[in-house]
Amino acid sequence: MMNMKKDWLILLNIYKKRRRKEKMTRYNDINDILDEDFFKKNIIIEKKESKVSSDKDIEDFQEINNFFEENNRVPKTEKVLGKERSLGKRLEGILADKEKIKKLLSLDKYNLLKEFEFCNQVQEEKELTIEEDKNEYKSKDDALNDLNNILEESEDDLESQLRDVSMYQTYKNTKILNEKKSFSEALSKEEFEKYDLMFKKIHEEINQGLRKVKSLNSDNKREIDILGNIEEGDIFIIKGLMLFIQKKGEITLMEGRKKKNAKLTVVFENGTINRNWLLNSLSAEISRSDAFKVEKRLDENSQISLNDLTTGYIYILKSLSEEPEIKAIPNLYKIGFTSDSVEKRIANAKNEETYLLADVKIVATYEVKNFSAQRLEKALHHRFTNRQLDVTFLIAGKKVSPREWFSVPLDEIEREINNILINLQSEINN
Numbered sequence: 001m002m003n004m005k006k007d008w009l010i011l012l013n014i015y016k017k018r019r020r021k022e023k024m025t026r027y028n029d030i031n032d033i034l035d036e037d038f039f040k041k042n043i044i045i046e047k048k049e050s051k052v053s054s055d056k057d058i059e060d061f062q063e064i065n066n067f068f069e070e071n072n073r074v075p076k077t078e079k080v081l082g083k084e085r086s087l088g089k090r091l092e093g094i095l096a097d098k099e100k101i102k103k104l105l106s107l108d109k110y111n112l113l114k115e116f117e118f119c120n121q122v123q124e125e126k127e128l129t130i131e132e133d134k135n136e137y138k139s140k141d142d143a144l145n146d147l148n149n150i151l152e153e154s155e156d157d158l159e160s161q162l163r164d165v166s167m168y169q170t171y172k173n174t175k176i177l178n179e180k181k182s183f184s185e186a187l188s189k190e191e192f193e194k195y196d197l198m199f200k201k202i203h204e205e206i207n208q209g210l211r212k213v214k215s216l217n218s219d220n221k222r223e224i225d226i227l228g229n230i231e232e233g234d235i236f237i238i239k240g241l242m243l244f245i246q247k248k249g250e251i252t253l254m255e256g257r258k259k260k261n262a263k264l265t266v267v268f269e270n271g272t273i274n275r276n277w278l279l280n281s282l283s284a285e286i287s288r289s290d291a292f293k294v295e296k297r298l299d300e301n302s303q304i305s306l307n308d309l310t311t312g313y314i315y316i317l318k319s320l321s322e323e324p325e326i327k328a329i330p331n332l333y334k335i336g337f338t339s340d341s342v343e344k345r346i347a348n349a350k351n352e353e354t355y356l357l358a359d360v361k362i363v364a365t366y367e368v369k370n371f372s373a374q375r376l377e378k379a380l381h382h383r384f385t386n387r388q389l390d391v392t393f394l395i396a397g398k399k400v401s402p403r404e405w406f407s408v409p410l411d412e413i414e415r416e417i418n419n420i421l422i423n424l425q426s427e428i429n430n
Helices: 005-021 030-034 037-042 056-071 083-095 098-107 140-152 155-162 189-207 218-227 279-288 373-383 410-429
Strands: 211-215 235-238 241-248 263-268 272-278 291-297 310-319 332-338 360-369 393-395 398-400 405-407
Touching (some): 056 098, 083 098, 189 211, 189 310, 272 279, 310 410, 332 373, 373 410
Antiparallel strands (some): 211 291, 235 241, 235 291, 263 272, 310 332
């Protein structure tokens, strides 16, 4: 049985015109009419085939995730060709589609989608739905009763109702904020490296209790909003994404505006940068979102500085093992990296296989600033690959296969560290 009154009206109008042209049998009741071949052919409930959603969006986004994992940035669409440009275009397509964002949010392990909503300053779309027909029939009897009422209406009434489209809701264009969209752009791997180190360092310090994260409740939000208490070097976490205020322009009354404002340059931990975010827009986003401010370290008074950022320590260790096989290896040193203190890292050395299940002696440590200590460690390991220990020891009944121990004279290790440091510093300065 059909559900919509309009559908009945259309069929009946066609049927009445057909009756005028053909001599047809008179009917005793409504059931006789419904038994007519005309109605049997047209009044059919068609089963709607459920559309199986394609996984192409998921596959595309997985590729974008893989690209970010390998390159530590989102794919670009300008000044690049081939696969990267294609992935960049796909990401733009996803970010422009609210439904796709909802579908893919659970797969967004690098927060590529979370910052979109507030970075682009686009008002959330209103849900557009078509109202359910108030005349939907609950049973066959309801439909037949309503059909009897229709048959009693005049032809003019029927035609008038057929032309009536007021029951259908008109779609409205999504409203965009008066402000121009302010899109973020991807930083190159080299450009983002120093910020990446900073974000990772801050996360570590939060976990270690060296920094506190202040929830911006209503009172704090009001303070930030009214006083404009957002400065260069500030770090916020909005909707789970950490961001860094890299630069703050002069507060002025901008053209066409009633309130004073300032342009901000904001770096996000997902590898993007927004060079034109307005101060009042950020303040408003903080006010309407789950937002936090990362406070200064408990043991320092200065703001975060990208020019003096300790990223970790490279250490050189000598084994104090009494195992004859180990003692027999000349110039045996472990070259490693830690983001914590070296003393804390080796405190349990005698119980860890990586330290050959024995205590160790610290021979040298190097504090690494403004570039990745882990990158330096990998460079050293690569430099001494041909002299890396590749044996298995039997220590206290356990098989131990160390991988970060090298048979290299100490002065050669120190010389290589200095050479790599000079080269890396030259890269940073250029």
